[in-house]
Amino acid sequence: MTVCSAPGKVYLFGEHAVVYGEPAVPAAIERRATVTAEPRSDDHVRVEATDLSLDGFTVEYSGGTGARPDVDVPTPLVEAAMGYVDAAVRQARAAADSPNAGFDITIESDIPLGAGLGSSAAVVVAGIDAATRALGEPIDRRELADRAYRAEFEVQDGQASRADTFCSTMGGAVRIEGDDCNPIDAPNLPFVIGFDGGAGDTGELVAGVRELKSTYRFADDTVTAIGDIVQTGERLLAEAVPEADANRELLVELGELMDFNHGLLAALGVSARSLDAMVWTAREAGAYGAKLTGAGGGGCIVALDPTGEVEVALSYTQGCEDAFHASLATEGVRVEES
Ligand code: MEV
Numbered sequence: 001m002t003v004c005s006a007p008g009k010v011y012l013f014g015e016h017a018v019v020y021g022e023p024a025v026p027a028a029i030e031r032r033a034t035v036t037a038e039p040r041s042d043d044h045v046r047v048e049a050t051d052l053s054l055d056g057f058t059v060e061y062s063g064g065t066g067a068r069p070d071v072d073v074p075t076p077l078v079e080a081a082m083g084y085v086d087a088a089v090r091q092a093r094a095a096a097d098s099p100n101a102g103f104d105i106t107i108e109s110d111i112p113l114g115a116g117l118g119s120s121a122a123v124v125v126a127g128i129d130a131a132t133r134a135l136g137e138p139i140d141r142r143e144l145a146d147r148a149y150r151a152e153f154e155v156q157d158g159q160a161s162r163a164d165t166f167c168s169t170m171g172g173a174v175r176i177e178g179d180d181c182n183p184i185d186a187p188n189l190p191f192v193i194g195f196d197g198g199a200g201d202t203g204e205l206v207a208g209v210r211e212l213k214s215t216y217r218f219a220d221d222t223v224t225a226i227g228d229i230v231q232t233g234e235r236l237l238a239e240a241v242p243e244a245d246a247n248r249e250l251l252v253e254l255g256e257l258m259d260f261n262h263g264l265l266a267a268l269g270v271s272a273r274s275l276d277a278m279v280w281t282a283r284e285a286g287a288y289g290a291k292l293t294g295a296g297g298g299g300c301i302v303a304l305d306p307t308g309e310v311e312v313a314l315s316y317t318q319g320c321e322d323a324f325h326a327s328l329a330t331e332g333v334r335v336e337e338s
Contacts, residue, residue, distance in 0.1 A: 002134040003337035005034040006126040007329035008111035009118040009167040010191060010293040010302040012254070013261050014230040016209050016268060018161045018176055022227030025184070025234060026118070026163050027173040028329035029191060033109035033122035034336060037092075037130035040102035047085050049107045080113065080120070087151035088124045092131030095139050095147060103131055112322075114199030116294020120155070121164035124148045125333050133338060144333065145169040145181065159206040171332030175234060187240040187247055188328045189254070190306035193293075194282065194314040196274035197321030200297025209268050222264050229264070233257050255289025255304050262291035270296030274319040279303075281320070285313035 007028040014024025040046075085105060093101050105127065111119040125148045132139050139147070148165035166181040167174045173186035212219040233254060240250050262279055265271055271279075275292045282290035282303035287310045290303035303310050314323035 001036060001038045001337070002130045002335065003034060003036045004126045004130040004133065004333060005032040005336050006122040006129070006168045006333040007032050007118075007171060007331075008122050009164060010116075010193065010300075010326070011163070011291075012173065012189070012302075013233045013257065014176075014226060015163075015294055015296075016206070016265065016270060017223045017226035017230070018163050019159070019206055019209070020213070020223050021178050022223060023175060023177040023230045023234070024161070024163050025173060025175055025230055025237070026167040027186060027189065027191075028167050028171045028332060029117070029193075029326035030329045031111045031117060031326060032329075033107065033111055033119060033126050035123060035126040035130045036104075036106040037127070037134040038104040039134050040104060043100040043102045045085075045089055045103050045105065047082065047105045047107065049081055081107070081123070083155040084120045084124050084151065085127060087154050088127035088148070089131060091124075091147040091151050092128045092135070095128070095132050095143070096135040096137035098135055098137075101131075101135055103134070105131075112195055112199070112300070114202070115195055115299035116200070116292065116296070117193070117300055118164040118168055118294070121148060121152060121168045124151045125165055125168045129333050129335075133335065141169050141332070156203055156206075159203050167332075169332045171329050173237065173328070184234065184237060185240070186237050186328065187250075189251075190304055191326045191328070192282065192287070192303045192305045192310045192314070193322075193324055193326050194278035194301045194303070194317070194320045195322040196272075196278065196298055196300075196319050198274065198298030200270070200272075200295045200299055202295040205270050205295040205297050209270065212268060219268060222267050226261060226264050229257050229261050251288040251304055251306075255287065258289030258291040258302075258304065259283070265292055265296060272296065272298050274298060275301055278314060278317060278320050281313050281317045282310045285310045
């Protein structure tokens, strides 16, 4: 039995624009998906998800998830989770050159599904790592990130960038530009997350931006403008010093850039009333800056605030279901037990 975990992430800057080759900077946060993989003597895959924000489910199948057994939880949740698990199993089998390997898989996650915190990437990364290790064929992190990306790409019909999977694999802050992915230095920024309890459909939201971009020049310019913000943000991060107190100026400037980035994402039509409400609550409570994170449409915002006041203000905001502080996860995927 092998147990691996991988972190979720927030986008400091650059979601959506990254799909069109602009740079993005996601940062891993200490909220993890944990996957246990136990090889079986047959080619079946049995998946038990004990905490995917709802009730959890157990599914057993062989030869793909096409003929899905009846399970007593909402179909979209199962569809989403099974698609990712299935793609992760395929990648692990290919990496270990064991096309008929079967597994008992258990998933536990404290990352809300589809909420912009990289839950599916964390499950895929931890799943491929646990399954290949359980077969005695561990792979290095670059290959793991690449296989996880291919799994997401497949499930999301080619609408995925490498950002979520690379960040979840490596931990810390990373820079993504097309296929070029690298860890970058970043101080432990005081992230506060607000979650509206909902989720956006990443595929639909990405398709919506693509449509807008091909119809209106302003949308094309907006994507380029997001890229400019990312580059300014990167330069600021490179100047950061480890002592948190010395970084006040940096937080002010990063926060301002986050505000700009949110406005541009709203112009691309991917914000939502609940996200805007949480962003404004965070700003009014003294956040250095706040923006939606991930595909948008619903889900989470991320704010910068070292004081605790934003978290309290968000928790009293109508439409905010959960608010929490999240520190930078300096470790990416890791083995919890083997
Ligand atoms: C979704 O978490 C972020 C998007 O940029 C899509 C992607 O990068 O795969 C909207």
